[in-house]
Amino acid sequence: MTRTVLIAGLGLIGGSLAKGIALAGQDRVIGYDVNAETLEYACKNDLIHKSFSNFKQAARQSDIIILATPISKTIKLMQELNSMVFKHDVIVSDVASVKSSIIKEANLLSNDRIIFIGGHPMAGSHKKGVTAAKEHLFENAIYVLTPTTYKSKTKVDILKETLKQTKSHFVILDPTEHDEMTGVISHFPHLIASALVHQAKSWESAHPYLPHLAAGGFRDITRIASSNPEMWQDIFYHNRAKMVHLLDEWIAEMTSLKELVERNKKQHMIAYLQQAKDYRDGLGQTKKGAIPSFYDLYIDIRDKPGAIASVVQLLANEQISIKNLQILEIRDGINGALRLSVSTLEDQKQSYHLLQKDGFETMIETS
Numbered sequence: 001m002t003r004t005v006l007i008a009g010l011g012l013i014g015g016s017l018a019k020g021i022a023l024a025g026q027d028r029v030i031g032y033d034v035n036a037e038t039l040e041y042a043c044k045n046d047l048i049h050k051s052f053s054n055f056k057q058a059a060r061q062s063d064i065i066i067l068a069t070p071i072s073k074t075i076k077l078m079q080e081l082n083s084m085v086f087k088h089d090v091i092v093s094d095v096a097s098v099k100s101s102i103i104k105e106a107n108l109l110s111n112d113r114i115i116f117i118g119g120h121p122m123a124g125s126h127k128k129g130v131t132a133a134k135e136h137l138f139e140n141a142i143y144v145l146t147p148t149t150y151k152s153k154t155k156v157d158i159l160k161e162t163l164k165q166t167k168s169h170f171v172i173l174d175p176t177e178h179d180e181m182t183g184v185i186s187h188f189p190h191l192i193a194s195a196l197v198h199q200a201k202s203w204e205s206a207h208p209y210l211p212h213l214a215a216g217g218f219r220d221i222t223r224i225a226s227s228n229p230e231m232w233q234d235i236f237y238h239n240r241a242k243m244v245h246l247l248d249e250w251i252a253e254m255t256s257l258k259e260l261v262e263r264n265k266k267q268h269m270i271a272y273l274q275q276a277k278d279y280r281d282g283l284g285q286t287k288k289g290a291i292p293s294f295y296d297l298y299i300d301i302r303d304k305p306g307a308i309a310s311v312v313q314l315l316a317n318e319q320i321s322i323k324n325l326q327i328l329e330i331r332d333g334i335n336g337a338l339r340l341s342v343s344t345l346e347d348q349k350q351s352y353h354l355l356q357k358d359g360f361e362t363m364i365e366t367s
């Protein structure tokens, strides 16, 4: 059945949802944004079938409304919807990274026509805005839904029918449980990444050469410090109780680590690092949590034109789909490593043999 889906807020997340759903072709996608350039871009690039600069006018035409704005703005849009008169029931969802404050607001909605189902696609990036939107952003990602009332629980399948066009996988969670888990696995790491960058920056006056030594490790762990500051401030604010608790835990953890280092407790330290390695290595293997299960290959490549293209082409010839590709370190004339992720163990093995046969030094990570 074709439904009209309104995406309000056509940035990284809203734009990616719109693009994924519009390209799949089952539904009619309309878009609303406060930014006129964003609306124009979304129309020109076929993210939406029609644009609206008036929220209520767009909402009146919709069967499903997805609010993909910053959290505080999402709450305001929910209040606007509450004051509207709808001729039929409308499913309203959101994409906010924190669920409790959204569901608290949903529980205050008095409009009988609105069926609110909280949503949060567990994929994103440090980029923002409609130009960063990608139709495959949610492919294989976990999409959390938080229906909390009897009525919303009965309508989840309708929402899923539309959202499954993004190729994500659904999980139903309680909002508080969601906020605790995302606090640990998503929000808190952002805070630490920014703190690490601040620490490095503060050492730069003593060692002006320091940034040149920022190689793979520092770049890997701090990528997310390049994210959208306004969005993250909003997330920390809405999940502040959990963040404060996690900060207390972290301070205690750092204090005990300090003791391990100061007293050179060698076996304790090895055990601490081993346990962390085992848990981290296991995340990808067991499809646990929000980290999708990918199978990685590391390929040594020369810094010369076409080196990466020939690796990609080799796999494309055998119809092996690359899920992720990252250049780990390339400096002038020096070997660099390419990290490729494929989605099955079979693809990993086949890629390994193809690349080795073609003369590429390749390594598979085993835990």
Ligand SMILES: NC(=O)c1ccc[n+]([C@@H]2O[C@H](COP(=O)([O-])OP(=O)(O)OC[C@H]3O[C@@H](n4cnc5c(N)ncnc54)[C@H](O)[C@@H]3O)[C@@H](O)[C@H]2O)c1
Residues within 6 Å of the ligand: 008, 009, 010, 011, 012, 013, 014, 032, 033, 034, 035, 038, 068, 069, 070, 071, 073, 095, 096, 097, 098, 120, 121, 122, 123, 124, 125, 126, 127, 128, 129, 130, 228, 231, 235
């Ligand atoms: N970025 C991520 O990695 C990520 C991942 C999952 C969920 N989220 C959640 O998605 C939401 C949007 O994040 P994003 O990364 O897409 O941000 P973004 O900055 O890329 O996009 C936000 C969009 O909302 C528009 N907007 C702002 N106020 C508006 C209003 N009042 N009415 C209509 N449009 C408005 C902006 O013009 C912009 O196009 C946030 O609630 C965030 O918590 C983000």
Ligand SMILES: O=C(O)C(=O)C[C@]1(C(=O)O)C=C[C@@H](O)C=C1
Residues within 6 Å of the ligand: 096, 097, 121, 122, 123, 124, 125, 126, 185, 186, 187, 224, 227
């Ligand atoms: O990949 C990133 O850059 C992200 O930060 C994405 C990420 C995450 O922490 O994993 C960030 C916020 C979300 O609400 C969901 C996903």
